[in-house]
Amino acid sequence: MPARIHWEDLPEDTRQAVEAHTGRVWSAQTVSAGLNSAVAAILTAEVGAVFVKGLHRDHPRRWTQEMEAMIHPHVAHLSPHLLWRVQGEWDVLGFAAVDGRHADYRPGSPDLARVARTTATLGEISCPALPVKVATHRWRTYVDAPQELQWLTGDRLLHTDYNPQNVMMSGGRALLVDWAWPTRGAGWIDPACLILHLMANGHNADSAEAVVHGIPAWQAAPVQGLAVFARVCARMWAGIAGHDPVEWTRRMARVAAEWAAHRARA
DSSP: OOOOBOGGGSOHHHHHHHHHHHOSEEEEEEOOOOSSOSEEEEEEETTEEEEEEEEETTOTTTHHHHHHHHHHHHHGGGSOOEEEEEESSEEEEEEEOOSSEEOOOSTTOTHHHHHHHHHHHHTTOBOOSSOOEEHHHHTGGGSSSGGGGGGGOOOEEEOOOOOGGGEEEETTEEEEOOOSOOEEEOTTHHHHHHHHHHHTTTOOHHHHHHHTTTOHHHHTOOHHHHHHHHHHHHHHHHHHHHHSOOHHHHHHHHHHHHHHHHHHHO
């Protein structure tokens, strides 16, 4: 996770390049949510409110900026509008600021149906011919045998990171933000990724699966494929938690193991 810095810490030439799009910036509020950006702030400027996120051009994860800018035209109806991009010493994306809040994943939340609806809409999108990640390559090190990767094959565009910090509730809709990991694969993978975050926010496996039950891609998911992917997720999160054992990674590792055990019994 890049260390968070403030708008005022950016070089003057970067701030001037941004202000060529926004007009004078009157104030900037750094936001704590999000793991992929060094700069994440809501600017109050002459053009109105703008959300900016960025990384230094030499940062090893600057590819996440490229991914987000590249995929945006294909998901503009499901995400805040990307207004402009500044590339220089810093790579900065400017989005229309969303009047809303992060999704509430807890059992009984009215947000759940809207999040599921957005996930279903995304599942209708064929992955464009772009250099995004591919499910069979992304998770290849976690399967028992190469032939298990066949279950992950597909032509759908996936978000894959359904942390509630990446879902904004605005105007009665759930909007997906932080497209750092767009992936091509089986359409049921996104509902499966959502299940893990639902479980991390108080659901058991049955109630989490009930939230995504009406999503067409989930209804078409093969039982064996789900068992494989659940096992993949358990191994992946165990590795992440072992490398970075903070509270949220340990929680994700725990629920991934629970879901893998549930799917093994299905």
